[in-house]
Amino acid sequence: MIRRSILLGTGSALPVRTVSNAELAETVDTSDEWIVERTGIRNRHIAGDGETTASLATDAAARAIEAAGVTAQDIDLIILATATPDQTFPAAATKVQAALGINDCVAFDVAAVCSGFLYAMTVADSMIRSGAANRALVIGSETFSRILDWEDRTTCVLFGDGAGAVVLGAEESADADPKTARGILSAKLHADGRHNQLLYVDGGPSTTQTVGKLRMKGQEVFRHAVVNLASVLKEAMELAGLTPDDIDWLVPHQANARILDATARKLKMAPERVVMTVDRHANTSAASVPLALDCAVRDGRIKPGHLIVLEAMGGGFTWGACVLRV
Ligand code: UT7
Numbered sequence: 001m002i003r004r005s006i007l008l009g010t011g012s013a014l015p016v017r018t019v020s021n022a023e024l025a026e027t028v029d030t031s032d033e034w035i036v037e038r039t040g041i042r043n044r045h046i047a048g049d050g051e052t053t054a055s056l057a058t059d060a061a062a063r064a065i066e067a068a069g070v071t072a073q074d075i076d077l078i079i080l081a082t083a084t085p086d087q088t089f090p091a092a093a094t095k096v097q098a099a100l101g102i103n104d105c106v107a108f109d110v111a112a113v114c115s116g117f118l119y120a121m122t123v124a125d126s127m128i129r130s131g132a133a134n135r136a137l138v139i140g141s142e143t144f145s146r147i148l149d150w151e152d153r154t155t156c157v158l159f160g161d162g163a164g165a166v167v168l169g170a171e172e173s174a175d176a177d178p179k180t181a182r183g184i185l186s187a188k189l190h191a192d193g194r195h196n197q198l199l200y201v202d203g204g205p206s207t208t209q210t211v212g213k214l215r216m217k218g219q220e221v222f223r224h225a226v227v228n229l230a231s232v233l234k235e236a237m238e239l240a241g242l243t244p245d246d247i248d249w250l251v252p253h254q255a256n257a258r259i260l261d262a263t264a265r266k267l268k269m270a271p272e273r274v275v276m277t278v279d280r281h282a283n284t285s286a287a288s289v290p291l292a293l294d295c296a297v298r299d300g301r302i303k304p305g306h307l308i309v310l311e312a313m314g315g316g317f318t319w320g321a322c323v324l325r326v
Contacts, residue, residue, distance in 0.1 A: 002176060004183030005128040005136070005168040007326055008070065011063025012164040012294035013056045014281070015045040021157070030153045040257025044160025044282035047143045054086045054095035056163035057141035060290070061096055067297075068167035070135060072100040075167070077133035078107040079124050081116025081140045081286035083315070084147055085109060088205050096139065106133065113199070114253050114314025115189075116140055116286030117164070121310070121322050122187040128170050139165040140286035147201055149213040158255070159214070160282035164290025178241040182325045186239035188232055189320035195224065199315035221317075225259050228319045230266040233311050236321035242307070244269060249302050253312035254278035254288040275301070285314065302326055 020043050021032035035041050047056070057080055065072055080093035093107040106127075112119040117140035124136040141163035148156045168184075175181040198220050203212020229252065237243055244267045252260055254277050264274050275296045277288075284291055289310050296302045306326050313319035 001172040001174055003129055003131070003170055003172050004181070005125045006171045006183040007324060008167040008169045009064045009066070009068025010164070010166050010290065010294040010297045011060045011065070011067055012162065012291045013059035013063065014162045015047040015051045015056065017046050017048050018043050019046050024157055028150070028153050028156060030157050035157050038258070039158060040276070040278050041158065041282045042279045045162055046145045047161040051143070051161070052086045053082050053084050053141045053143050054092045054099070056143070056161065057092060057139045057165065058096045058099040060141065060163035060165040061100060061137050061139055064137065064165040064167050068169070070167060072102050074135045075100070075102055075137045076105045077124060077127060077136040078105060079110055079120040079136065079138050081110045081112065081120040082142055083111055083113045083116065083285055084143045092141070112314070112318040113316060114255065114283070114285045114288070115312040115316070115318040115320050117289045118187070118310060118312045118320035118322055119189060119318065121184070122189055122320065124168055125184045125187055128168060134170045136168045137165060138168060139163060140288070140290045142285040142287045144214065144285055147211060147214050154218060155214055155216050158283050160284050162281055162284040162287045162291050164287050164294050166290055166293070179246070184322060184324045185242070186236050187320065187322040188236040188239060189318070190228070190232060191316050191318045193316060195317045196315070198317070222256065222259065224317060225255065225313045226262045226266065228313050228317070229259070229263045229311055232319050232321045233267060233309060236309065236323050240323040242323065246307050247273065247309050248306035249273055249275055249296060249308045251275045251289055251293050251296065251308055251310050253314065254281060254292055255283045288312070
């Protein structure tokens with residue numbers, strides 16, 4: 001028998017307030033036309049008073065738990081991916097744990113910026129397969145609006161706030177065929193710290209004792225993203241014993257519609273098989289993959305039996321991909 005992590009449920013949460021490109025253009029030297037043409041972004045959600053990374057994460061988690069048909073007390077592991085925690089410590093995961101009324105489980109944050117959800121999924125999957133966990137809540141949640149330089153038009157138009165979550169459960173199965181087996185079939189992660197000054201925050205507790213603002217050399221990140229995303233997807237598919245032709249849905253990190261189109265072209269995938277939410281949510285960093293996943297599950301595109309690939313690339317650089325059958 002093979003012990004695998006299976007997807008039991010998904011959930012997401014978005015701040016109440018939406019901000020259109022036209023609204024941004026009232027205070028920033030930009031235009032709806034530029035933002036749509038260069039990024040595909042039309043709207044983003046921005047957190048208001050009382051909405052934080054932990055509160056959005058808790059709402060997304062509660063929806064994922066409900067969709068999974070389990071109770072909060074069944075959860076024995078919480079991993080929360082974020083680069084914008086409510087506080088430097090404690091981990092936002094422990095705030096979610098307390099808000100959900102779970103008295104004892106493993107709970108910690110993962111910092112891998114936009115790839116954080118892929119890192120969190122991979123760690124949760126390893127812990128489930130090793131027997132260290134049976135039911136994991138994996139969350140990506142961010143409030144990037146709070147680390148943006150609202151006077152820097154090259155970055156502030158690109159990001160939004162939100163949260164997405166999944167519940168993973170352990171399942172023993174005799175099915176060794178990757179064409180039919182359910183659950184996480186492979187995951188592959190990378191990091192290359194030589195590029196950590198291309199996308200970073202210019203502050204932190206141990207350096208400036210401030211929170212800092214996001215800085216990005218967009219064009220260079222773009223170039224690396226297209227190459228790295230296509231190659232890690234192929235690696236993960238090979239690890240699973242599958243090819244890109246087997247994919248029903250690609251659920252990529254939502255940074256820029258042009259990156260998604262270029263990745264699909266490189267993999268010779270039909271654009272209709274790529275889940276795209278960047279137009280509505282902008283780039284929500286670690287939240288973007290689970291948010292897009294939840295949208296495509298709830299609108300009925302992703303169905304039981306479908307093979308999906310999650311992938312992301314972000315600051316560090318970090319990048320990764322995860323292949324799973326729903
Ligand atoms: O989530 C982690 C991964 N992040 C990413 O994957 C982001 C990757 N990068 C990108 O998505 C793109 O590089 C951007 C969307 C950030 C920028 O698009 P671009 O096509 O690379 O534009 P650019 O940086 O080459 O800028 C072109 C022009 C510049 O003007 P000049 O120098 O040609 O006169 C910019 O100053 O567009 C100007 N510009 C803007 N104009 C209006 C930059 N930002 C804006 C803006 N509105 N918001």
